[in-house]
Amino acid sequence: MAGELTVSIDAMGGDAGPSVVVSALARTIQRHPDVKFILHGDETVLNQLIAKRKGKFAGRVSVRHAATRVAMDEKPSFALRRRRDSSLWHAIESVKSGEAQAVVSAGNTGALMAMGMYQLGLIDGISRPAIASVWPTQRGQVVVLDCGANVECDSEQLVDFAIMGEALSRALFGLPKPRVGLVNVGQEEVKGHEAVRNAAHTLRQSDLPMEFCGFIEGNNILEGAVDVAVMDGFTGNVVLKMLEGAAKLIAFFLKGALKRSLMSRLGALLAAGALLALRRKLDPRAYGGGLMVGLNSVVVKAHGGTDSVGFAYAVDTAIDLALGGVNDAIVSDRAGVRPEAVAS
Amino acid sequence: MAGELTVSIDAMGGDAGPSVVVSALARTIQRHPDVKFILHGDETVLNQLIAKRKGKFAGRVSVRHAATRVAMDEKPSFALRRRRDSSLWHAIESVKSGEAQAVVSAGNTGALMAMGMYQLGLIDGISRPAIASVWPTQRGQVVVLDCGANVECDSEQLVDFAIMGEALSRALFGLPKPRVGLVNVGQEEVKGHEAVRNAAHTLRQSDLPMEFCGFIEGNNILEGAVDVAVMDGFTGNVVLKMLEGAAKLIAFFLKGALKRSLMSRLGALLAAGALLALRRKLDPRAYGGGLMVGLNSVVVKAHGGTDSVGFAYAVDTAIDLALGGVNDAIVSDRAGVRPEAVAS
Numbered sequence: 001m002a003g004e005l006t007v008s009i010d011a012m013g014g015d016a017g018p019s020v021v022v023s024a025l026a027r028t029i030q031r032h033p034d035v036k037f038i039l040h041g042d043e044t045v046l047n048q049l050i051a052k053r054k055g056k057f058a059g060r061v062s063v064r065h066a067a068t069r070v071a072m073d074e075k076p077s078f079a080l081r082r083r084r085d086s087s088l089w090h091a092i093e094s095v096k097s098g099e100a101q102a103v104v105s106a107g108n109t110g111a112l113m114a115m116g117m118y119q120l121g122l123i124d125g126i127s128r129p130a131i132a133s134v135w136p137t138q139r140g141q142v143v144v145l146d147c148g149a150n151v152e153c154d155s156e157q158l159v160d161f162a163i164m165g166e167a168l169s170r171a172l173f174g175l176p177k178p179r180v181g182l183v184n185v186g187q188e189e190v191k192g193h194e195a196v197r198n199a200a201h202t203l204r205q206s207d208l209p210m211e212f213c214g215f216i217e218g219n220n221i222l223e224g225a226v227d228v229a230v231m232d233g234f235t236g237n238v239v240l241k242m243l244e245g246a247a248k249l250i251a252f253f254l255k256g257a258l259k260r261s262l263m264s265r266l267g268a269l270l271a272a273g274a275l276l277a278l279r280r281k282l283d284p285r286a287y288g289g290g291l292m293v294g295l296n297s298v299v300v301k302a303h304g305g306t307d308s309v310g311f312a313y314a315v316d317t318a319i320d321l322a323l324g325g326v327n328d329a330i331v332s333d334r335a336g337v338r339p340e341a342v343a344s
Numbered sequence: 345m346a347g348e349l350t351v352s353i354d355a356m357g358g359d360a361g362p363s364v365v366v367s368a369l370a371r372t373i374q375r376h377p378d379v380k381f382i383l384h385g386d387e388t389v390l391n392q393l394i395a396k397r398k399g400k401f402a403g404r405v406s407v408r409h410a411a412t413r414v415a416m417d418e419k420p421s422f423a424l425r426r427r428r429d430s431s432l433w434h435a436i437e438s439v440k441s442g443e444a445q446a447v448v449s450a451g452n453t454g455a456l457m458a459m460g461m462y463q464l465g466l467i468d469g470i471s472r473p474a475i476a477s478v479w480p481t482q483r484g485q486v487v488v489l490d491c492g493a494n495v496e497c498d499s500e501q502l503v504d505f506a507i508m509g510e511a512l513s514r515a516l517f518g519l520p521k522p523r524v525g526l527v528n529v530g531q532e533e534v535k536g537h538e539a540v541r542n543a544a545h546t547l548r549q550s551d552l553p554m555e556f557c558g559f560i561e562g563n564n565i566l567e568g569a570v571d572v573a574v575m576d577g578f579t580g581n582v583v584l585k586m587l588e589g590a591a592k593l594i595a596f597f598l599k600g601a602l603k604r605s606l607m608s609r610l611g612a613l614l615a616a617g618a619l620l621a622l623r624r625k626l627d628p629r630a631y632g633g634g635l636m637v638g639l640n641s642v643v644v645k646a647h648g649g650t651d652s653v654g655f656a657y658a659v660d661t662a663i664d665l666a667l668g669g670v671n672d673a674i675v676s677d678r679a680g681v682r683p684e685a686v687a688s
Contacts, residue, residue, distance in 0.1 A: 136593070137593065138593055148529050151529055151535075152537050185492055185577070191495075192495055193496050193578065217582070218582040218583065218584065218587075219589035219592075220585075220589070222592070222593040223592070231582065234579060235579045235582050237529040238561070238575065238579050239579075239582055239586050241563040241564075242562035242565060242566070242583050243586065243590055244563045246566055246590040247590070248563075249480070249482055250594050250626065252482050253480075253625055253626070257618035257622045261617065261618070264617060267611040268615055270611030271612055271615065273607070273608060274605070274608035274612075275601065277601050277604075281597055282594065282597070
């Protein structure tokens with residue numbers, strides 16, 4: 001099955017551009033000997049970069065020329081209308097045509113979502129796509145969604161997110177019955193607004209391949225209380241960015257604290273390796289960016305400011321999701337909830 | 345003016361109870377020689393604790409007996425009906441009667457809010473109270489609200505929160521024109537849901553003693569981009585608890601990283617003082633808990649798990665807010681927005 005897999009890559013997206021993508025590919029190609037890649041972008045630039053790899057990419061990577069690229073600050077609606085000759089559009093088109101089974105871009109998030117919706121459509125039974133993200137916890141990792149695709153969510157969408165989250169968690173981490181929690185302002189059944197209470201009611205009565213843990217609070221997410229944390233896209237986006245801010249603030253305080261005395265300076269010098277490891281662990285680029293879940297293919301958004309390590313990790317994630325059959329799982333799990341939702 | 349100030353204290357609230365409150369008071373009483381205090385709670389216990397202070401409290405602290413206390417897990421509606429003989433109820437009553445000008449409790453947040461609403465009522469022109477919190481940033485501090493009093497907020501409430509936030513920021517930090525930002529999922533005018541866009545519209549056209557910075561994102565809050573960050577209570581509560589979780593996760597990672605090698609263990613030993621200072625800086629107890637703003641008096645909620653340092657800080661905050669005339673400022677600022685809101 002792995003022999004069948006091709007990943008389509010937007011080689012012009014992100015702040016760093018094609019050189020980061022090609023060095024990422026040099027890593028990925030060795031880790032996944034059965035996977036093929038299509039690179040979309042400026043063919044002169046790409047062929048030059050590939051030539052430097054001295055035949056390492058031969059037979060594994062093909063280049064497709066795209067005349068333009070979507071800028072990071074272009075509006076999704078503008079990109080959708082005016083950038084059909086871009087590397088991003090063509091990268092998605094390769095998936096739509098069936099040539100590739102997954103697409104990865106470090107480019108404009110809104111444009112990726114808009115073009116993905118337009119070209120690929122939604123998974124059967126899912127009303128809205130979501131952006132999922134994987135964060136570190138005290139016990140391992142947690143899949144968090146929605147991180148910003150939907151600023152307002154009804155209970156049906158929250159149920160969709162829970163289903164997509166458990167399917168992602170199973171495909172990425174091999175958990176047979178992921179623990180799923182709905183993020184709320186308290187753990188009692190009466191807490192929160194109607195959408196979150198109704199979603200909990202539906203999930204409690206469903207027979208999905210998950211362990212539904214009910215409501216969790218903000219502090220429970222990073223404790224590792226659940227494998228999947230579900231919330232609306234407004235809260236998820238603010239929390240995701242807040243977490244980036246918290247990591248930076250703490251690094252800033254730590255730096256200040258360690259400079260205060262000769263003793264602590266010396267200590268910091270001795271512990272430099274450990275502190276660097278910590279900084280890497282908290283670097284958002286390490287988490288493979290966002291997973292655009294709910295679209296009719298595997299779509300992974302690498303962090304816009306990523307380096308080749310981060311981009312390679314995003315490609316690994318796309319491969320894991322495609323091989324794990326995440327979208328088939330979502331279709332069948334969503335269908336399992338449907339009759340009850342209609343009956344109620 | 346300071347000579348007139350009396351602070352009413354619920355001495356039975358919080359996990360630690362009256363001994364923490366009395367040691368906190370021993371600190372506060374020296375810092376504020378003109379302020380008087382009323383302690384509500386079990387008079388036998390309180391008089392014993394005060395007797396140990398050998399006359400230090402004489403003439404400054406009076407004790408009022410309360411037969412019961414509100415438990416930390418009691419429902420607000422139950423507490424409101426059944427705990428009118430509690431230390432919390434009586435502490436608020438002292439403010440209502442005019443004997444005291446501010447009230448502090450480390451007890452049940454929901455019960456404090458419910459009893460506060462019932463006994464004190466709302467500030468003229470404010471439709472809902474909010475819970476504000478003060479967080480550290482890379483540039484100083486930021487007032488964040490609402491941290492959980494209102495799970496759903498319309499634009500009028502977000503405007504109220506912005507006004508209450510700037511008034512708090514002026515009273516606490518003496519900033520003449522605090523920078524105020526509305527938390528959203530992007531900085532462009534078209535981003536977010538209707539409530540947040542309409543609130544921005546009203547604030548842009550108002551002539552309040554603040555510098556309205558428009559929309560900010562989650563990462564901007566801890567960078568120190570604004571002095572006041574406004575959001576709905578659902579998002580604010582999740583973000584506040586997430587921040588506690590992030591601080592714990594990073595402490596956990598740091599501990600792990602520093603234990604990995606002999607070098608880093610030695611480094612950690614030398615830097616122990618600096619690391620302890622960092623841990624204190626990130627301890628939520630250090631931030632004086634929540635400010636219940638919008639009620640017709642100064643109401644401060646100390647963190648339930650606080651120690652005497654944290655409780656003393658909460659009392660300091662209550663004194664600053666009362667002396668700073670925060671509620672008078674809210675009344676006049678809110679009145680300044682009213683005509684425009686009606687006209688639109």
